[in-house]
Amino acid sequence: MSEDFNTHPHKRFNILTGEWILVSPHRTKRPWQGRLEKVAEEKRPSYDADCFLCPGNKRASGDTNPNYTNPYTFRNDFSALLPEGPKEEFEDGLLKASAETGICRVVCFSPDHSLTLPVMNTSDIVKVIRKWKEEYASLGSREDINHVMIFENKGDMMGCSNPHPHGQIWAQLSVPVEVQKKTEHQKKYWERNKRSLLGDYLEQELKSEERIVLKNEHFVALVPYWAIWPYETMIIPRRQMQHIGQLSSEEENAYAGILKQLTIKYDNLFQTSFPYSSGIHQQPTNGQDFPEWHFHMSFYPPLLRSKTVKKFMVGYEMFAGPQRDITAEQAAATLRELPAQHYTQE
Amino acid sequence: MSEDFNTHPHKRFNILTGEWILVSPHRTKRPWQGRLEKVAEEKRPSYDADCFLCPGNKRASGDTNPNYTNPYTFRNDFSALLPEGPKEEFEDGLLKASAETGICRVVCFSPDHSLTLPVMNTSDIVKVIRKWKEEYASLGSREDINHVMIFENKGDMMGCSNPHPHGQIWAQLSVPVEVQKKTEHQKKYWERNKRSLLGDYLEQELKSEERIVLKNEHFVALVPYWAIWPYETMIIPRRQMQHIGQLSSEEENAYAGILKQLTIKYDNLFQTSFPYSSGIHQQPTNGQDFPEWHFHMSFYPPLLRSKTVKKFMVGYEMFAGPQRDITAEQAAATLRELPAQHYTQE
Ligand SMILES: O=P(O)(O)O[C@H]1O[C@H](CO)[C@@H](O)[C@H](O)[C@H]1O
Ligand SMILES: O=P(O)(O)O[C@H]1O[C@H](CO)[C@@H](O)[C@H](O)[C@H]1O
Numbered sequence: 001m002s003e004d005f006n007t008h009p010h011k012r013f014n015i016l017t018g019e020w021i022l023v024s025p026h027r028t029k030r031p032w033q034g035r036l037e038k039v040a041e042e043k044r045p046s047y048d049a050d051c052f053l054c055p056g057n058k059r060a061s062g063d064t065n066p067n068y069t070n071p072y073t074f075r076n077d078f079s080a081l082l083p084e085g086p087k088e089e090f091e092d093g094l095l096k097a098s099a100e101t102g103i104c105r106v107v108c109f110s111p112d113h114s115l116t117l118p119v120m121n122t123s124d125i126v127k128v129i130r131k132w133k134e135e136y137a138s139l140g141s142r143e144d145i146n147h148v149m150i151f152e153n154k155g156d157m158m159g160c161s162n163p164h165p166h167g168q169i170w171a172q173l174s175v176p177v178e179v180q181k182k183t184e185h186q187k188k189y190w191e192r193n194k195r196s197l198l199g200d201y202l203e204q205e206l207k208s209e210e211r212i213v214l215k216n217e218h219f220v221a222l223v224p225y226w227a228i229w230p231y232e233t234m235i236i237p238r239r240q241m242q243h244i245g246q247l248s249s250e251e252e253n254a255y256a257g258i259l260k261q262l263t264i265k266y267d268n269l270f271q272t273s274f275p276y277s278s279g280i281h282q283q284p285t286n287g288q289d290f291p292e293w294h295f296h297m298s299f300y301p302p303l304l305r306s307k308t309v310k311k312f313m314v315g316y317e318m319f320a321g322p323q324r325d326i327t328a329e330q331a332a333a334t335l336r337e338l339p340a341q342h343y344t345q346e
Numbered sequence: 347m348s349e350d351f352n353t354h355p356h357k358r359f360n361i362l363t364g365e366w367i368l369v370s371p372h373r374t375k376r377p378w379q380g381r382l383e384k385v386a387e388e389k390r391p392s393y394d395a396d397c398f399l400c401p402g403n404k405r406a407s408g409d410t411n412p413n414y415t416n417p418y419t420f421r422n423d424f425s426a427l428l429p430e431g432p433k434e435e436f437e438d439g440l441l442k443a444s445a446e447t448g449i450c451r452v453v454c455f456s457p458d459h460s461l462t463l464p465v466m467n468t469s470d471i472v473k474v475i476r477k478w479k480e481e482y483a484s485l486g487s488r489e490d491i492n493h494v495m496i497f498e499n500k501g502d503m504m505g506c507s508n509p510h511p512h513g514q515i516w517a518q519l520s521v522p523v524e525v526q527k528k529t530e531h532q533k534k535y536w537e538r539n540k541r542s543l544l545g546d547y548l549e550q551e552l553k554s555e556e557r558i559v560l561k562n563e564h565f566v567a568l569v570p571y572w573a574i575w576p577y578e579t580m581i582i583p584r585r586q587m588q589h590i591g592q593l594s595s596e597e598e599n600a601y602a603g604i605l606k607q608l609t610i611k612y613d614n615l616f617q618t619s620f621p622y623s624s625g626i627h628q629q630p631t632n633g634q635d636f637p638e639w640h641f642h643m644s645f646y647p648p649l650l651r652s653k654t655v656k657k658f659m660v661g662y663e664m665f666a667g668p669q670r671d672i673t674a675e676q677a678a679a680t681l682r683e684l685p686a687q688h689y690t691q692e
Contacts, residue, residue: 009448081368277660
């Protein structure tokens with residue numbers, strides 16, 4: 001990287017979406033007099049009688065959860081997408097709409113209400129990954145599902161309304177815009193080079209090491225050059241795979257391992273259960289071939305300075321484009337140097 | 347609109363950005379057990395000795411504000427963009443960056459610390475609009491400024507760190523991505539029809555009235571068909587103007603009037619000083635002609651259900667695409683029916 005850019009405003013190009021982001025490395029010097037987030041730090045019990053997601057409990061819908069002991073999935077009681085519905089397209093002058101159908105599911109990571117990924121056993125995280133694979137395969141094989149979005153909102157700061165360890169899956173008829181952008185840019189590169197864009201990017205990052213946070217035999221976690229969120233990271237498999245269904249059991253273990261290690265780093269950063277949204281980007285499930293796709297998982301965490309001060313993506317960011325206050329290199333160095341042991345288990 | 351779409355999930359097309367958004371009208375039925383925002387409701391004094399923006403006070407930089415009586419602008423003490431800096435482009439394999447320069451300014455709307463737009467006099471809002479015009483003209487005329495972004499972050503929920511009524515201007519060398527998208531789509535329409543895309547859209551909306559919130563002789567406020575935020579609105583001038591510099595003094599008055607009326611509606615919605623980010627999208631200032639541009643001001647407010655429950659743009663929204671829980675028509679009807687008098691001044 002040009003040395004000047006360590007200290008001067010510049011913009012960086014996201015090779016996956018084709019968009020630029022503004023970086024203002026000098027800007028964390030400003031004092032913060034704005035909002036402080038409230039943080040709920042209570043130690044949670046392993047079972048909470050009022051929790052909709054704990055085994056054996058009644059949900060909002062009236063259904064009762066089984067006494068599950070492994071990751072458990074069910075149809076979201078308040079699904080944003082529904083499998084049945086009108087099929088029509090609508091156009092009237094400059095108004096254009098189209099029916100959308102889909103299925104929303106909830107994935108409980110563990111029966112234990114008190115856990116989060118960083119404090120789960122690696123072998124239990126493997127079970128979560130296998131559940132994701134199962135869901136991706138069964139939802140993706142449906143005629144009416146062309147994309148399966150697996151994600152987690154962690155922490156109430158990220159709109160998560162229940163602290164029980166869980167994620168969501170929204171599977172739908174059309175391919176969402178973020179995935180379309182990533183398909184387009186990977187495809188262009190594939191057609192020109194017959195190589196994985198993300199694979200080549202990973203190779204370059206592994207040479208420089210500047211933005212690498214963690215690595216094992218099968219996966220690398222890094223702060224992408226074009227990161228938007230202060231401590232945004234990406235987990236990339238070394239081997240090009242279009243989707244998680246292609247993971248070998250050895251790779252599942254390595255994935256679980258790096259997931260645990262990365263989320264430990266996150267919790268250790270501000271000594272708090274670190275809020276984030278994470279999501280797995282992979283190939284659409286519309287039956288076409290996507291030789292260009294290289295699946296990856298991204299983490300978008302809002303915190304910037306401490307467990308109570310987040311980065312606000314507001315005004316300029318909403319109307320002009322993304323802007324960040326620390327460089328990807330600074331963020332990666334900070335994460336890299338954090339202990340590998342969870343701060344509550346020292 | 348197809349009747350089915352009042353109750354069923356569907357997606358809508360944004361004619362200005364070319365992007366789809368997912369609408370789930372049935373979804374507000376779900377109970378909310380998530381985060382409640384804290385709300386600061388204290389009545390503020392007209393002058394606060396600790397405020398960086400009040401007349402006569404010392405700022406963080408050490409500079410002292412004059413005893414201003416009209417809207418007052420100054421260079422942001424913690425600017426994200428700086429006018430001087432490296433000019434280089436950087437490319438190394440798949441890493442691509444480019445220097446960015448610019449100027450960040452702060453616009454104090456009033457010397458009175460206690461005010462906000464909805465409780466200011468229309469004639470004082472006119473002064474703010476004139477200040478915006480001045481800044482747009484002087485920044486925009488610079489060789490090194492090709493885009494001028496005028497915006498306001500209101501409320502600490504929107505990352506605003508000081509309640510003194512103020513907005514910001516970030517002016518820069520390159521044209522930001524959101525403005526590029528809007529240029530592209532307006533241009534395509536202009537080339538095909540030699541008419542303003544937004545002008546034609548406005549005409550259609552005025553016929554149906556479904557999404558209109560307010561109108562006067564020169565401006566209309568509506569909830570766009572493709573709105574993302576629950577109570578998102580857009581103020582559109584009836585006459586096609588590329589930028590605010592073209593406003594006649596009569597139009598300035600009408601603009602100020604609708605700004606006041608709209609922000610009163612917002613405050614009345616949940617009987618709170620309503621948080622939002624607002625921004626004025628207008629033509630770039632790179633010296634080229636933009637016959638397609640039709641300037642407009644958008645409001646992106648986060649609140650969904652009450653003054654303490656906001657819409658979280660997280661997980662699915664970050665990784666897939668925007669999603670909303672009430673329809674634009676519902677939001678417009680709610681806003682339309684609210685009283686025209688501010689709730690604190692009844
Ligand atoms: O410059 P301010 O008001 O301190 O900062 C606020 O607005 C900026 C521009 O939208 C954002 O980048 C910041 O995240 C936000 O906190
Ligand atoms: O479905 P939940 O967890 O209640 O809701 C959360 O995640 C959804 C998907 O990212 C968002 O649309 C909601 O705004 C958020 O509160």
